[in-house]
Amino acid sequence: MKGIAISYAVTAALLVAGPWLLGEGGLRFATECLLILAMAQMWNLLAGYAGLVSFGHQVFVGIGAYGLFLISDTLDLSPYWVLPIAPLACAVVASVIALPLFRLREAYFSIAMWVFSEIVAALVTKAAWLGGSAGLPLRSSRLLDLDWFEPVLFWIAGGLALGTIGGLFLLMRSGFGLGLMSVRDNDLAAMSVGVDVQRNRFIVFVLSAAGCGLAGAVSFLGNLYVSPAAAFDVNWVVYMMFIVMIGGIGTLEGPIIGTVIFFGLRELITDQLGYSAGWYLVALGTVAVIVMLWSPRGLWPPLRDRFGLKLLGVGRTAPTAPDVPPLAGKVGQLG
Amino acid sequence: MVDVLRVAGLCKSFGVIRVADDLDFKLALGECLGVIGPNGAGKSSVLNLIVGLIRADAGSISLDGRDITHVPAHRRARLGIGRAFQIPQPFPHLTAYENVLVAATYGGGLHGSAAADWAMDVLGRTSLAVKADRIAGALPLIDRKSLEFAKALASKPRLILLDEIAAGLTEPEVERLIEIIAGVKADHAMIWIEHIPHALRAVADRILVLNFGRKVLEGPPGEVMDSRTVKEIYMGLTADDAA
Ligand SMILES: Nc1ncnc2c1ncn2[C@@H]1O[C@H](COP(=O)(O)OP(=O)(O)O)[C@@H](O)[C@H]1O
Ligand SMILES: [Mg+2]
Numbered sequence: 001m002k003g004i005a006i007s008y009a010v011t012a013a014l015l016v017a018g019p020w021l022l023g024e025g026g027l028r029f030a031t032e033c034l035l036i037l038a039m040a041q042m043w044n045l046l047a048g049y050a051g052l053v054s055f056g057h058q059v060f061v062g063i064g065a066y067g068l069f070l071i072s073d074t075l076d077l078s079p080y081w082v083l084p085i086a087p088l089a090c091a092v093v094a095s096v097i098a099l100p101l102f103r104l105r106e107a108y109f110s111i112a113m114w115v116f117s118e119i120v121a122a123l124v125t126k127a128a129w130l131g132g133s134a135g136l137p138l139r140s141s142r143l144l145d146l147d148w149f150e151p152v153l154f155w156i157a158g159g160l161a162l163g164t165i166g167g168l169f170l171l172m173r174s175g176f177g178l179g180l181m182s183v184r185d186n187d188l189a190a191m192s193v194g195v196d197v198q199r200n201r202f203i204v205f206v207l208s209a210a211g212c213g214l215a216g217a218v219s220f221l222g223n224l225y226v227s228p229a230a231a232f233d234v235n236w237v238v239y240m241m242f243i244v245m246i247g248g249i250g251t252l253e254g255p256i257i258g259t260v261i262f263f264g265l266r267e268l269i270t271d272q273l274g275y276s277a278g279w280y281l282v283a284l285g286t287v288a289v290i291v292m293l294w295s296p297r298g299l300w301p302p303l304r305d306r307f308g309l310k311l312l313g314v315g316r317t318a319p320t321a322p323d324v325p326p327l328a329g330k331v332g333q334l335g
Numbered sequence: 336m337v338d339v340l341r342v343a344g345l346c347k348s349f350g351v352i353r354v355a356d357d358l359d360f361k362l363a364l365g366e367c368l369g370v371i372g373p374n375g376a377g378k379s380s381v382l383n384l385i386v387g388l389i390r391a392d393a394g395s396i397s398l399d400g401r402d403i404t405h406v407p408a409h410r411r412a413r414l415g416i417g418r419a420f421q422i423p424q425p426f427p428h429l430t431a432y433e434n435v436l437v438a439a440t441y442g443g444g445l446h447g448s449a450a451a452d453w454a455m456d457v458l459g460r461t462s463l464a465v466k467a468d469r470i471a472g473a474l475p476l477i478d479r480k481s482l483e484f485a486k487a488l489a490s491k492p493r494l495i496l497l498d499e500i501a502a503g504l505t506e507p508e509v510e511r512l513i514e515i516i517a518g519v520k521a522d523h524a525m526i527w528i529e530h531i532p533h534a535l536r537a538v539a540d541r542i543l544v545l546n547f548g549r550k551v552l553e554g555p556p557g558e559v560m561d562s563r564t565v566k567e568i569y570m571g572l573t574a575d576d577a578a
Contacts, residue, residue, distance in 0.1 A: 181428070185425075192424070193437055193486055194441035315430060319448075
């Protein structure tokens with residue numbers, strides 16, 4: 001616990017110092033990594049802990065981005081101050097669509113999410129007041145201090161990534177988190193000992209949508225421009241899924257490892273080796289297949305078990321290291 | 336005194352398969368009802384109906400005089416039903432302690448140190464205390480069976496449902512399990528599905544024989560076990576012991 005607090009503080013300090021440690025290009029790249037990491041954690045929260053695999057999380061990226069642009073421009077307020085609108089809007093949308101969507105199970109839920117995202121994207125494309133297919137520039141960008149723009153975005157992204165990891169860590173250690181992990185492991189058994197599985201799913205769905213929306217808004221704030229094709233791009237959720245699946249679904253460490261591999265691979269192939277983005281996707285797919293074949297639950301669980309690693313341990317140890325209780329030894333040996 | 340469990344006119348079919356056919360029975364505190372019957376008779380399904388994992392076609396179920404026929408499963412658990420599955424259903428990536436803690440927290444409604452102490456108490460009673468910090472998915476069968484019982488007990492139930500919890504265990508393990516179950520019997524109402532005659536004789540007050548979802552017999556253990564009906568149903572069905 002102490003070790004975790006220290007490394008958390010060190011990471012936070014590094015993030016504060018980031019703009020002076022990284023060059024301009026490095027800063028942009030780091031901001032992107034941190035935002036994708038936050039999104040992947042949010043997707044993981046939903047898929048890994050509530051068993052809901054969404055193929056449509058890009059809808060929250062898009063709604064968050066459009067929400068920010070629209071409100072910021074309409075009210076002529078600095079986009080920084082309007083940022084909280086993005087998660088709020090996504091939370092509202094998620095709570096409304098949860099009702100019909102939760103009647104669907106497994107693949108039907110996944111596909112329904114995707115369809116919903118496509119519908120929203122089509123509506124936005126048709127909406128002249130949202131700029132149609134051409135999209136919207138961020139007019140309120142004149143309210144921003146452009147000298148500090150990149151560093152501030154980096155700090156927001158860093159705060160978001162660190163905040164989601166810290167938040168999820170605390171969540172998993174709470175009573176609610178214990179319930180979440182029980183649902184992750186066995187929803188039938190969880191129900192049978194009193195866990196309200198549907199309520200858990202609802203809360204997690206709303207949280208996941210809100211987090212994704214905030215990350216999406218920050219991402220498009222960085223571009224000062226949003227278009228439906230980019231905001232509702234299915235690649236968003238593909239990246240989230242890839243990162244979570246290869247890193248380790250249902251763990252907090254998995255998405256961190258996944259993000260490192262995801263961007264490491266991208267830099268290696270498109271930057272170092274100079275191949276096209278197409279080859280990068282081929283490489284991603286290959287890596288994903290190999291990892292899935294070797295360890296269906298991603299890289300982190302086998303690494304953790306093999307080497308006894310504990311990074312963000314959310315386990316609870318039994319209160320008293322008990323002496324051998326009556327008769328236990330006898331029965332245990334027989335098993 | 337109100338019965339802990341009262342089942343009246345319970346019916347359930349899966350297509351042509353009847354798993355509950357106009358079932359009536361009741362159960363008081365401190366009472367254990369043994370349930371026997373051939374494989375596929377509907378024994379596990381009746382437990383599923385009582386805990387709310389499947390919905391009844393007709394009939395009613397009440398717990399402590401309260402109709403729970405339409406109450407969702409997690410609320411029934413909180414109201415006081417604990418169940419040990421025939422095939423152990425642990426939370427595989429959590430420790431034995433955490434498994435029991437989930438039940439103590441949600442089903443038992445306990446928090447903080449009260450939940451932790453009660454979880455340890457239950458682990459002690461079920462001989463799992465030494466393995467409290469072991470990952471449940473890696474426990475051997477006897478421990479996973481004990482953990483099923485521990486989870487059921489930890490939710491502070493009024494009614495405990497045990498589904499072939501002794502099946503597949505060695506004789507000394509069965510003895511130990513009987514001891515554990517007998518130890519908590521007085522404070523609970525209990526249904527115990529089991530094929531091991533001497534285990535039921537030791538604990539059950541009454542035995543209900545189920546066949547094609549119908550109650551064919553109900554009475555004192557000795558009487559039921561020695562009846563012609565049971566011998567006929569079980570004739571050539573000794574393989575059931577291993578199921
Ligand atoms: N959810 C279900 N859907 C369809 N059929 C089921 C379901 N659950 C049980 N059955 C069927 O009901 C019958 C009774 O099963 P079960 O209650 O497990 O019997 P028992 O526990 O007495 O061996 C079996 O034929 C089984 O295949
Ligand atoms: Mg059965």
